[in-house]
Amino acid sequence: MQSLDIISVNIWSILISLANLLLLFFIMKKFLFKPVTKVMDERQNQVTAIYADAENARQAAAEMKQEYETRMAAAREEADGLVRNAVQNAQRKSDAIIADANHQAAHLKQKAEAEIQMEKKQMLSDVKSEISNLAVSIASRIMEREVNEKDHAGFVEQFIENVGDEQ
Amino acid sequence: MTKEKKNKLIDIALLVMMILPFVLCMVLKVLTTPASEGIAISGALIYFEIPMPLMPLYITEVQVTSLAVIISITALCLYLTHGIKVIPDSKRQLVAEYIVEKVNFLIKDNMGSRYMAFAPFIAAIMGISAFSSLSALLGLFPPTSDMNIVAGWGILVFIIITHYKLKGGLFPYVKGFFEPIPVFAPFNIIGEISTPVSMSFRHYGNVLSGVVISTLVGSALGGLSEMLLGWLPGFLGDIPFLRVGIPAVLSVYFDLFSGLMQAFIFAMLTMLYVATGFPEEEYEKRQAKKKKKALSAAQ
Numbered sequence: 001m002q003s004l005d006i007i008s009v010n011i012w013s014i015l016i017s018l019a020n021l022l023l024l025f026f027i028m029k030k031f032l033f034k035p036v037t038k039v040m041d042e043r044q045n046q047v048t049a050i051y052a053d054a055e056n057a058r059q060a061a062a063e064m065k066q067e068y069e070t071r072m073a074a075a076r077e078e079a080d081g082l083v084r085n086a087v088q089n090a091q092r093k094s095d096a097i098i099a100d101a102n103h104q105a106a107h108l109k110q111k112a113e114a115e116i117q118m119e120k121k122q123m124l125s126d127v128k129s130e131i132s133n134l135a136v137s138i139a140s141r142i143m144e145r146e147v148n149e150k151d152h153a154g155f156v157e158q159f160i161e162n163v164g165d166e167q
Numbered sequence: 168m169t170k171e172k173k174n175k176l177i178d179i180a181l182l183v184m185m186i187l188p189f190v191l192c193m194v195l196k197v198l199t200t201p202a203s204e205g206i207a208i209s210g211a212l213i214y215f216e217i218p219m220p221l222m223p224l225y226i227t228e229v230q231v232t233s234l235a236v237i238i239s240i241t242a243l244c245l246y247l248t249h250g251i252k253v254i255p256d257s258k259r260q261l262v263a264e265y266i267v268e269k270v271n272f273l274i275k276d277n278m279g280s281r282y283m284a285f286a287p288f289i290a291a292i293m294g295i296s297a298f299s300s301l302s303a304l305l306g307l308f309p310p311t312s313d314m315n316i317v318a319g320w321g322i323l324v325f326i327i328i329t330h331y332k333l334k335g336g337l338f339p340y341v342k343g344f345f346e347p348i349p350v351f352a353p354f355n356i357i358g359e360i361s362t363p364v365s366m367s368f369r370h371y372g373n374v375l376s377g378v379v380i381s382t383l384v385g386s387a388l389g390g391l392s393e394m395l396l397g398w399l400p401g402f403l404g405d406i407p408f409l410r411v412g413i414p415a416v417l418s419v420y421f422d423l424f425s426g427l428m429q430a431f432i433f434a435m436l437t438m439l440y441v442a443t444g445f446p447e448e449e450y451e452k453r454q455a456k457k458k459k460k461a462l463s464a465a466q
Contacts, residue, residue, distance in 0.1 A: 004210030012224035017319025029287035031244040036267040
């Protein structure tokens, strides 16, 4: 079988080779680059979507956290207010109770003092009457005559009063 | 039949389609190569010729191997992208994506992102050149060592370059030949034409020189073996032992390295020539003009 020369020029061969390269270009474009690019773009889109979702979720979480924190702060304030109110109430109540107790004590003391005073007066008057009786009986003994108690009681009393004053 | 089984069958069919053309080429080569003594450095075998105007078209080894290369690359593309998914679950999809990404990156790096449509073309140049050169490893006549094949690619690249240069306007293109002074016109024209010539001759010469040197070294080693080991008794004396192993080392350089290197160089030169044919500033000026026109039309 015949061989070509080692260096030979053939226009048809050149054209065939040119067409071959063009053909391979279209084959590469259709069967390799198109599907791969399509899939890669799709993946890129998916990844972008996933990232966007993640970003949204993160933002939502941050918002929720913010809200939660503000709510927590409000709740804490409220609790603080409640405790403060309760403490104030208790203080007021206790103050009132103490004041009342003081008042009552003072009242009782006053009453007791008044009673004591009254008793003292009573006792004094008892003593006076006793003394006046005694004096009358002594005087009647001395004078041997009936002294009208009713007439002289005022007199004796006055006397005793004077004695008491002099004391 | 389940879907999985069907997919598996398609995969196997594609793999067969990838390998079978080269096997057939090898069978054809073995069947048709005439037994020859000594060194024979010649072109491709002619299987038959078709009469055409101007000159006959020879259907040679080169045409057959080129066809095998195209079929094989097509099958490879189909195999790599078969069952492609948004979330990859196969290694071949990763390979396909790696190839596409690398080529896209190369284009973006060397030409700019406005030439992204060139990616398949560059991939095609690299693929066809690398596969053609590597077919020498199978004992085939590498199509890239035929000048016509590489010349065809060079001419196609030249057409593309000229197309992009003409995009800058016919007048600037013609004017470019008369710069810096009109006397330079012949040299500029020669320089223009020498682009495809130098590109294709560089590629073709590298591969052919590899073939020639491989043949020379192989036959020389055969002779040396006969001289040194011819005294061995019986058929042992006829076996050229020195031809075992040593040519393989040369093949690693001339077939593997040189073949892949030339494919890369050819693609790089294509990118550079096309990118410089229609400069960035010109493109932007045009885009601005277009925008202005669209704006005025809208108003």
